[in-house]
Amino acid sequence: MSDRQFVLRSRRVVTPDGTRPASVVVEDGRITAVTGHAAPPGPGVPVEDLGDDVLLPGLVDTHVHVNDPGRTEWEGFATATRAAAAGGVTTLVDMPLNSVPPTTTVEHLRVKRDTARPAVHVDVGFWGGAVPDNRADLRPLHDAGVLGFKAFLSPSGVDEFPPLDAAALEAVAAEVAAFDGLLIVHAEDPERLDGAPGPDGPRYAGFLASRPRDAENAAVERLVDVARRHGTRVHVLHLSSADALGTLAAARAAGVRITAETCPHFLTLAAEEVPDGATEFKCCPPIREAANRDALWAGLAAGTVQCVVSDHSPCTADLKVPDFGRAWGGIASLQLGLPAVWTEARRRGHTLDDVARWMATAPAALAGLAAKGAVEPGRDADFAVLAPDETFTVDPAALYHRNPVTAYAGRTLSGVVRSTWLRGRRIHHRGALTEPTGRLLERA
Structure with a gap:
């Protein structure tokens, strides 16, 4: 359906005020009203009734490694955004590394945008990169529209994106604070990583010991201190250690912008x-124990952790050798985030309201994408239509990202994405995708 004005109706529409029966009025790609379920449309306005399928805001995934250009055999804008659309993700934000060149200058951003523009099935924004030698490039990148700046405190895994040492972190934090930008950080302390045992071949226990919790905990404490002293907005990426939750909660209670x-x-x-x-499970920081997982859920429920995003970091199958010391680290999951989280969330008593807040509303707010992330008037008409009670078994060969490798292979998940809508156009329906119609987003 591509009418200038139309209505989507469902018995379960997830809105900022809760899930309820409603009709959502769309005009020229924007939501103009959310009315009662039985509210009559205007004369000649078409209606699509979704029945019991749930109408969610399109997901906003602010942590995606597209790797394009330069490592397109790992992934690419066409394949990544195709997977996003199939998974109910209508907006993603591309990470500045694993592509060549990395997004560390305005010229490199231009290369990235030129590569992405003709290929994207969903809307795409970009993070800039903060590396030791590009402090002078940060303000120009900000002015050019990047949504914030990613930095590493420990080695990134690619030579073209080195980490910030203590002095460089201070300089970058001060610079970003000067224009009220956002600094997003891979938080593992390099000294504690260096003091840990090395990964032990195929043993997952050996790999887990090589990325200890205290490396994350110490890095988060350093970021809290930097954010407090400079007034910088700081965001901790892919938190794995639940031990750091107390530090984050106390900092936020004290007014630190983290x-x-x-x-x-x-x-x-x-x-x-x-x-x-099974190195398809390798990522940094690592998947930790079940008790730690439980504590992360508690941190989400308490609001200490605000966002759930994929950290989709794929590679070619040959790089996932069965040795945790040598294999590339990254989980490919862009298409599966919604059903994976929903499967576990419902088991723990959470609702789709919670899932929408974690996976759409909060990431959109983090990135400053005011038109995204909620079903309410004035927002883009971006939707995921979900059959929450249907199940499926993950077949890597049926996924849309470039390489058929995923840690979710063979798992049975709840929640089938029936269709995905971008700015009022259905871009995915029951496995079929339209031609790319995504746009490139800039900081407002």
């Missing part, structure tokens, strides 16, 4: 279940 995200794999998988040699 937020955090976690990922579907930290909420649904557990170290005790990872087979030796």
Whole structure:
């Protein structure tokens, strides 16, 4: 349906005020009203009744490694955004590394945008990168529309994106604070990583020991201190260690501008279940024990962690050798985040209202995307239509990202994405995708 004005009706529409029967009026790609379920449309206005399927806001995934250009054999804008659309994700934000060149200058951002523009099935924004030698590039990147700046405190895994040492972190934090930008950080302390045992071949226990919780905990404490002293807005990426929740909660209570995200794999998988040699489960920071997973859920429920995003970091199958020391680290999950999180969330008594807040509303707010993330008047008409009680078994070959590798292979998940709508156009329906119609987003 591509009419200038139309109505989507469902017995279960997830709105900021809760889930209720409603009719959603769309005009020129925007939501203009959310009315009663039986409210009559205007004369000649078409209505599509979704029945009991749930109408959610389109998900906003602010942590995606597209790797394009430069490592397109790992992924690419066409394949990543195709997977996003199939998974109910209508907006993603591309990370500045694993592509060549990395998004560390305005010229590199231009290369990235030129590559993405003709290929994207969903709307795409961009993070800039903060590396030791590009402090002078941060303000120009901000002015060019990046949504914030990613930095590493420990090695990133690629030579073209080095980490910030203590002095460089201070300089970057001060610079970003000067224009009230956002600094998003991979938080693992390099000294504690260096002091840990090395990964032990195929044993997952050895890999877990090589990325200890105290490396995350110490890095989060450092970020809290930096954010407090400089007044910088700081966001902790892919929080894995639940031990850091207390530090984050206390900092926020004291007025420090710091937020955090976690990922579907930290909420649904557990170290005790990872087979030796199964490097499709390798990521940094790592999947930790079931008790840690439980504590992360508590942190979400308390609001200490605000966002759930994929950290989709794919690679070619040959890089997932059965040795945790040598395999590439990253979980491919862009298409599966919604059903993976919903499967575990409903088991723990959470609702789709919670899931929409974690996976759409909060990420949109983090990135400053005011038109995204909620079913309410004035927002873009971005929707995911979900059959929440239907189940499916994950077949890697049926996924839309480029390489058929995922830690969710063979798992039975609840929640089938029936269709996905972007700015009032249905871009995915029961496995069929339209031609790319996504737009490139800039900081408002």
